[in-house]
Amino acid sequence: MTKMLSATILLILIIDPLGNLPIFMSVLKNLPPNRRRLVLIREMIIALLIMLLFLFTGEKILNVLNLRTETVSISGGIILFLIAIKMIFPSHNNTNNDIIINKEPFLVPLAIPLVAGPSLLATLMLLTHQYPNQKLYLSGSLLIAWTVTLIILLSYEIFLHLFSAKGIEALERLMGLILIMLSAQMFLDGIQSWFQH
Numbered sequence: 001m002t003k004m005l006s007a008t009i010l011l012i013l014i015i016d017p018l019g020n021l022p023i024f025m026s027v028l029k030n031l032p033p034n035r036r037r038l039v040l041i042r043e044m045i046i047a048l049l050i051m052l053l054f055l056f057t058g059e060k061i062l063n064v065l066n067l068r069t070e071t072v073s074i075s076g077g078i079i080l081f082l083i084a085i086k087m088i089f090p091s092h093n094n095t096n097n098d099i100i101i102n103k104e105p106f107l108v109p110l111a112i113p114l115v116a117g118p119s120l121l122a123t124l125m126l127l128t129h130q131y132p133n134q135k136l137y138l139s140g141s142l143l144i145a146w147t148v149t150l151i152i153l154l155s156y157e158i159f160l161h162l163f164s165a166k167g168i169e170a171l172e173r174l175m176g177l178i179l180i181m182l183s184a185q186m187f188l189d190g191i192q193s194w195f196q197h
Contacts, residue, residue, distance in 0.1 A: 011145035017152040047115035058125030076126040077187025087176030
C-alpha cells in the first residue's frame, strides 16, 4: 500500500497538473466553454490509454534491452532529478508556454507531450521494472494520478481564483522540491542495491 501511495505521488508530480494548467488554458482558450471540456476529457483519455500501454509493455522493453534493476533505479533517479530541477528553476525560453493553436487540438500537444510526456512514460517503464509483479497496484496509482490531474484541469477556474499565477508557480516549485527528494531516494536505493549484489 505504501508503494502504491509513493508511486501515485511520484506520477502526480511528474504529470504536474498545476504547472500544465496555464498551458492547457492557452491551447483551449479559442474553443467554446462546452467544447473545451469535451476536448480536455478526450485528450486526457487518449493520454491514459498511452500511459497504460507503456505500463504494461514497459517491462518487456527493458527486458529486451537487458537492463538490471539497479541500473534502472539509478538512471530513474537521475531523470527525476533533472525534471525536478526544471520545475524549481523554470526556463523563461520554454517553448511550451508559447503554444498557440487556432484549431481544435488532437493528440498533440495536450495528450502528448503535456500529460503523457517522455518523462512520465520513462518513469512508468522504470516502475514496471522495479515492481514487475505489482502491475495492478501501479495501474491503480496511475488511475488515481490521472483522476487528480483531470479534476485539477477541469476545475481550472477555481484554481486560478484560489492561486494567482505566482501562487501556482510557488506550488510547482514545492512539487519540484518533493520530486528531488524522491529522485535522491531512488538513486540511493539503486546504489545500495548495486553494492549488495
